[in-house]
Each structure stands twice: as structure tokens, then as C-alpha cells.
Amino acid sequence: MKTLCVAAEAGRLDEVLSFIGSCLEGTQCSPKVQMQLDVAVEEMFVNIACYAYEGSSLPDEERNAWIEAGMIDTDGVPCVRVTLKDKGIPYDPLAKEDPDITLSAEDRKVGGLGIFMVKKSMDHVAYEYKEGMNVFTMEKKLS
Amino acid sequence: MLNIKKDQNGNALTIALEGRLDTTSAPELEAEVKAALEGVTELTFDINELQYISSAGLRVLLMAQKTMNKQGNMIVTGANEDIRDIFDVTGFTDILTIK
Numbered sequence: 001m002k003t004l005c006v007a008a009e010a011g012r013l014d015e016v017l018s019f020i021g022s023c024l025e026g027t028q029c030s031p032k033v034q035m036q037l038d039v040a041v042e043e044m045f046v047n048i049a050c051y052a053y054e055g056s057s058l059p060d061e062e063r064n065a066w067i068e069a070g071m072i073d074t075d076g077v078p079c080v081r082v083t084l085k086d087k088g089i090p091y092d093p094l095a096k097e098d099p100d101i102t103l104s105a106e107d108r109k110v111g112g113l114g115i116f117m118v119k120k121s122m123d124h125v126a127y128e129y130k131e132g133m134n135v136f137t138m139e140k141k142l143s
Numbered sequence: 144m145l146n147i148k149k150d151q152n153g154n155a156l157t158i159a160l161e162g163r164l165d166t167t168s169a170p171e172l173e174a175e176v177k178a179a180l181e182g183v184t185e186l187t188f189d190i191n192e193l194q195y196i197s198s199a200g201l202r203v204l205l206m207a208q209k210t211m212n213k214q215g216n217m218i219v220t221g222a223n224e225d226i227r228d229i230f231d232v233t234g235f236t237d238i239l240t241i242k
Contacts, residue, residue: 010166032225035195039229042197046166101234105208113233114198120232 001070001081008065008086010049013042016067023069024080028142036121037080037140041067043114044084044093044136052088052134062087074141079123083137090129093136094119144168146192147175154215155185161192164200173203180207184215191221196229208239218242 004019006012020041024034045065053063066085071078098119099112119125124139145168146161156179164172180186186207204219211217218240222230230236 013165013167032228035225038195039197042165046199102237103234105205105212105238108205108238110202110205113201117198117229117233 001068004067005064006067007060008049008052008063008088010046012049013045016041016045016065019067020069020082027071027078027080029080030142033080033140033142037082040118040122040138040140041082041084043118044138047093047114048084048086048088048134052086052091054089056088058087072139074139078142079139080142081137081139083135085133085135087133091134092127092129094125094127145172147172149175149179151179151183154183155187156180156183157187157189159189159192163195164193164203165195165197166199169197169199169203172200173206176203176207180210180214183211186211186215186217188217188219189221190219190226191223193222193226196226198233201229201233201235204235204239216240 002023004016006015017038020037045067048065056063064086068083070081072081073079093115096112096115098116099109118138122138123141126137128135144162145164148159150157150159158176188204208217220242222241230239230241
């Protein structure tokens with residue numbers, strides 16, 4: 001597993017996605033899976049950047065996000081695991097109710113789509129609050 | 144990186160997108176769309192060259208669709224298979240007119 005630590009700011013998104021791309025080099029990751037992973041990491045990182053440290057007493061230099069990525073083996077199938085951590089307020093994104101995707105454009109709310117896309121596109125997602133950190137893990141099989 | 148090209152013909156406006164529509168680029172597109180829609184009755188998003196869309200991009204399309212529901216029509220053309228999957232999963236296939 002490789003780890004990247006960046007300030008939890010949406011402006012650092014390109015750096016985060018470059019890191020994910022570098023972790024996938026040399027793997028048999030299809031363009032489709034790469035896009036699904038990029039979208040999932042974007043959604044979760046931007047959530048941290050926008051909300052994790054709202055109201056937190058931590059100084060700016062400690063308002064970071066940690067991203068770990070690497071390959072694991074799940075029942076003989078190669079799988080990418082990405083873990084995002086922050087020291088912000090405890091928040092379980094999986095507890096959020098799914099948006100109603102059958103509503104008309106007029107009745108659609110703009111929020112909640114990101115985490116829903118993550119849940120739908122990844123093979124496994126998990127959240128825990130551990131040692132003062134929010135820890136969100138997602139896994140995607142490569143075949 | 145997102146390139147935005149606008150082509151206006153009377154009340155018809157085509158907005159062609161090339162690259163990535165994500166958290167970084169969505170605010171620019173939103174501003175461009177808001178500034179361009181007055182008097183437009185036919186809006187087309189040409190996304191043949193769009194490689195990537197996240198929820199931030201979906202929000203801009205939803206905002207444009209809501210505006211166009213009041214003043215005309217909107218269509219989205221050229222979505223690649225991966226982006227179509229995202230429209231399917233999020234229910235956007237039902238609220239957008241995709242050709």
C-alpha cells in the first residue's frame with residue numbers, strides 16, 4: 001500500500017487522482033474501472049475537503065486527508081483497495097439515506113448523489129471511526 | 144481539464160464539452176451555462192469528447208435541465224458507454240433526454 005497525505009482542500013483533487021493513477025500503473029485496470037475509482041475517490045475526498053473539518057478546533061496544518069491505495073487479493077481476484085482517512089468530526093457517510101433517483105428533475109435534490117455513486121460502483125465499502133479518525137475503505141475488483 | 148465550446152444559432156445553443164467534468168471544472172461550466180441560457184429554447188450538450196463526470200458535473204446538468212424545463216428543450220448527445228452507465232445508476236437517464 002502507498003500513502004499520500006494532503007491538505008483537505010478540494011483544490012488538491014488533481015494531486016489525489018494522480019496518486020490513484022500511479023497506484024494503478026502496471027495493473028490490469030480497465031478504463032471503465034479507472035473512471036469508477038476516480039469518481040469514487042473524488043466524491044469521498046471532496047466530502048472530506050468540504051465538511052470534515054467544519055467546526056473543528058484543529059489548526060490548518062493538521063486539517064489533512066490521508067489516502068492509501070494498493071492491490072489486494074480477494075478470493076483469487078485482484079482488487080484495488082483505497083482507504084481515505086481524516087481527523088475531522090466523526091461522520092459515517094454510509095448512514096446517509098440514498099437519494100430517490102425516481103424523482104423528476106424538478107423534485108430532485110442536488111445532494112447525496114456522490115456517496116450513492118460510490119456505493120453503486122464499488123464492490124465493497126466500509127466505514128469506521130478509529131483512533132480519532134474517520135476511516136472509509138472501498139474495494140473494486142479488477143475482473 | 145475541461146474545454147467548453149459554445150455555438151449559438153438563433154435560439155438554439157450547443158455546448159460542446161471536452162475533457163473532465165469534475166469538482167474542479169463544474170463551477171466554470173455552471174457559470175458559463177447560467178450566463179448563456181437567456182432566450183435559449185433549444186439547448187444541446189454535445190458530450191462526445193467528455194471523458195469523465197462526477198456528481199459535481201451531474202449537478203450542473205440537472206440545473207440546466209430545470210431551467211430548460213421552463214423555457215424549452217434540452218438534449219444530451221454523444222455520451223460514451225461509461226458515462227451512460229453513470230446516467231443509468233443515478234437515474235439521470237430518466238430526467239435527461241439522451242440521444
